[in-house]
Amino acid sequence: MKVAIVGAGPAGAHLAALLSQNGCEVLLFDAREKPWEKPCGGGVTTKALREFEFLQNGDSEKQLVSTVRVIGASGREVSVQPKSDFAIYSRAELDRLMRERAVKAGAEFVCARVARIAREAGKWELRMQDGREFVCDFLVGADGATSKLRPKLGIEFKPRDFIYGLGWHIKTENPADWDASRVDIKYLTSSAGYIWAFPRADHISYGIAVKYQERTPAQLKAELLDFIEAQLPHIAREIKASTHHSTAHATFYGAMIPSLVVESWDVLKVSDAAQHWALIGDAAGFVDPITGEGIYYAIKSAELLAQAILTRTKDYEGLWRAEFGADLRRAAEMLDRFYYGKFLGQPFTERLIQFARHHRGVRDTLNDLIAGDQDYLSLKRRLFRNALKI
Ligand SMILES: Cc1cc2nc3c(=O)[nH]c(=O)nc-3n(C[C@H](O)[C@H](O)[C@H](O)COP(=O)(O)OP(=O)(O)OC[C@H]3O[C@@H](n4cnc5c(N)ncnc54)[C@H](O)[C@@H]3O)c2cc1C
Incomplete structure (x- = not known):
């Protein structure tokens, strides 16, 4: 199986590493020759560091965080100490680490901007901006938030x-x-x-x-x-x-x-097994709508797609929906209440900070939310339980 991956950010590079390690021939395209300081906070949650061991032990420089200061719009603030590592990466460093892993695993890196794609006789044909052409069996769009492949594959974000x-x-x-x-x-x-x-x-x-x-x-x-x-x-x-x-x-x-809205999550379909294409990472919309965290989901979706491609029995759509889709949809559902909602007459975020200052249970919830360890599906129940105690 020859796989073309367009985009060598965390999603594309991780997929390239996993498929190459398992015997696929991989072409990894990126318009930029060298990883660069992308617009990104570079915050990598405890959950991501725990799950992806190469982030914890890789040779790239990262800043470990010992305090997260959360400030409300009114200026009221609370400081929480992450219970486990929470790291800030320079994106040039993170992308370098991940791209090097892919090439070491056997992927061929091609510095080129993919300009056109076409499905011909059961194969994908890719044409670069510089005129070069490549043919592959499976096409993966990992080309980020403003993906050009996404609309070509029939998916429109509003x-x-x-x-x-x-x-x-x-x-x-x-x-x-x-x-x-x-x-x-x-x-x-x-x-x-x-x-x-x-x-x-x-x-x-x-x-x-x-x-x-x-x-x-x-x-x-x-x-x-x-x-x-x-x-x-x-x-x-x-x-x-x-x-x-x-x-x-x-x-x-x-x-x-x-930051997909609920209606978009409900109709989202980011692959076609028969037509041999799939999207991962930001190109697929896999970002927490409330926090904007996307690095974890970029890497996780790459892992799930690798499983689906390598086993040929698992369904990528089912995998991502079960693993994180329901939770991100829930976040989209809660977004308005989180940012504009009121709780006991005050903005919700103000109350969260106020309660966290005085109540260990709420502080722990906030801590887990920042660490990526608190899912949205059970957040309301947990906050409500704490609020009752208060
Ligand atoms: C301001 C900002 C702050 C953020 N802060 C955080 C944060 O603190 N923590 C967090 O987890 N997430 C954060 N994110 C989100 C995070 O940056 C993304 O979720 C993550 O980079 C997604 O990885 P990706 O591999 O899907 O896409 P990207 O990292 O965007 O990689 C896409 C790659 O595709 C390449 N490409 C695009 N088009 C083509 C083409 N036609 N041909 C060839 N190559 C192409 C690009 O050069 C790029 O390298 C932030 C995002 C922004 C914008």
């Missing part, structure tokens, strides 16, 4: 199925400027999203993300700059004074993140 995020990767010369083992998360007033500050080895990733078109990029920038100003006033001043998006110390980024 604007409501996305979050928009922007921010700056900030370098400061003074390490005392920030506590490298602490991450900050700040909820916003009446918006489905949050601000983050995630420290990496040599910079901090500051970002803000909300449901697409909920706020203009200018509004998002202004809100994030207020947050940065409170922590790094000299950098905020530098950005505000500049006529460019990026400055000497701050590299600007902006990108879409899938």
Whole structure:
């Protein structure tokens, strides 16, 4: 079986490694020759580190987090100490680690942008932007949130199925400027999203993300700059004074993140076993709609598709739905209540922080939510039980 994987991010690279290790001939395409600092917080949850041993033990540099500071829109805050490792990766580093694993396992990396695909006589024909052509038996779209393969395979996401995020990767010369083992998360007033500050080895990733078109990029920038100003006033001043998006110390980024609505989860079909194609990772929409966490689901979906391809008996659609589909659908269902809902007269996120400050049970729930260990299917029940105790 010759498999073409378009996109060498975490999803594509992991699938390439698994299939190559098991005897498939794999072509792994990416438009970029070298892994780069993608727009991403790089937060890798405890659950992901526990399940994917190569993340824990790989040679790539990561920042381990000892404190997560969660701040409400009102400024009320609570700090939680993750019970197990929670890591922040530079995306250049994470993608390098994963791409190298794939090539070591035997995948052939092709630096090219896939421009056209066509199904001819039971095979897939791929045409690169530079004119080169390749033929394969099975086609995998791992080309990220704004996948070009997805619409070609008949799947359309609507604007409501996305979050928009922007921010700056900030370098400061003074390490005392920030506590490298602490991450900050700040909820916003009446918006489905949050601000983050995630420290990496040599910079901090500051970002803000909300449901697409909920706020203009200018509004998002202004809100994030207020947050940065409170922590790094000299950098905020530098950005505000500049006529460019990026400055000497701050590299600007902006990108879409899938955040599928319930109706989209209900009709989502990301493969066709008869036609020999499948989507994984962001291309398939596999991101937590509430938190925007996608790295875990990128790697997990690659693992499930590898199982389906290698055994030829397992159904990929059934596997992803059972493994995480129901939970992500539940997150989509809860999104409005999580971000706009009220609990005892206050925004839900404010109450969560307030209760977490005073009640160990709620603090543990918040901790597990951040660690990826609290599923959405049982979240309401657990919070309700804690609320009753309070
Ligand atoms: C602002 C922001 C913050 C985020 N923060 C977090 C976080 O803290 N934690 C977390 O878990 N997730 C986070 N995410 C989500 C996370 O980045 C994605 O879920 C993850 O990168 C998905 O991996 P992937 O392999 O599916 O896609 P990607 O990593 O996007 O990889 C897709 C690859 O496809 C290549 N490609 C695209 N088109 C073509 C083509 N035509 N031909 C060849 N190659 C092509 C691209 O070059 C790219 O390398 C964030 C996302 C954003 C935008």
